[in-house]
Amino acid sequence: MFWDKFVKLCARRNISPSAVCAKLGFGSSTATHWKKGSVPGATSICKIAGFFDVPVSYFSAETVTVNGGIRIPVYGKVASEVPIEAITDIEAYEDISEEMASKGEYFALHISGDSMEPKIGDGDTVIVRRQRDCENGEIAIILVGSEDAVCRRIKKMPCGIMLISDNPKYNPVVYTEREVQTLPVCILGKAVELRARL
Numbered sequence: 049m050f051w052d053k054f055v056k057l058c059a060r061r062n063i064s065p066s067a068v069c070a071k072l073g074f075g076s077s078t079a080t081h082w083k084k085g086s087v088p089g090a091t092s093i094c095k096i097a098g099f100f101d102v103p104v105s106y107f108s109a110e111t112v113t114v115n116g117g118i119r120i121p122v123y124g125k126v127a128s129e130v131p132i133e134a135i136t137d138i139e140a141y142e143d144i145s146e147e148m149a150s151k152g153e154y155f156a157l158h159i160s161g162d163s164m165e166p167k168i169g170d171g172d173t174v175i176v177r178r179q180r181d182c183e184n185g186e187i188a189i190i191l192v193g194s195e196d197a198v199c200r201r202i203k204k205m206p207c208g209i210m211l212i213s214d215n216p217k218y219n220p221v222v223y224t225e226r227e228v229q230t231l232p233v234c235i236l237g238k239a240v241e242l243r244a245r246l
Contacts, residue, residue: 060100122156157189174199177240191236192223
């Protein structure tokens with residue numbers, strides 16, 4: 049079990065689980081979720097293994113694929129109430145290269161709907177690098193209020209932010225600076241690779 053192995057490493061280093069999470073940039077409630085049985089994604093495990101100077105395989109052989117890549121979880125939806133590290137409803141896994149994994153934290157998302165067609169279709173999977181901001185024109189995964197995450201292009205404006213669908217039948221949606229803060233409107237990451245449904 050991940051939590052048991054994690055606690056043993058913390059005891060050896062004489063550091064608390066919450067302190068490790070803080071040093072690695074995880075949310076304040078992450079350790080609590082792990083203690084309750086959730087398991088961090090592969091890229092998070094890589095960071096933890098690096099912190100304690102142990103091989104990734106110490107936690108789980110499944111985090112490293114047979115071809116030497118890193119396995120990341122694919123979510124069907126991401127909601128605002130649950131941090132990504134604590135999501136246990138994983139639909140599948142995708143493999144990314146160790147080189148890609150070394151450049152950040154990643155997760156994957158199944159796309160539902162046709163708002164990003166023709167480039168990204170219903171049932172496709174996007175690989176997402178976790179980051180809090182994106183440049184104009186980039187495709188991002190965004191949380192709006194209490195809704196599930198959506199995939200849209202970003203356009204920043206002096207008055208706020210615009211979320212744009214590639215499918216012309218959907219109108220752009222504009223959120224004011226105030227709405228960005230109060231709803232809130234949060235960028236979870238940038239879509240860096242498309243894996244189309246076969």
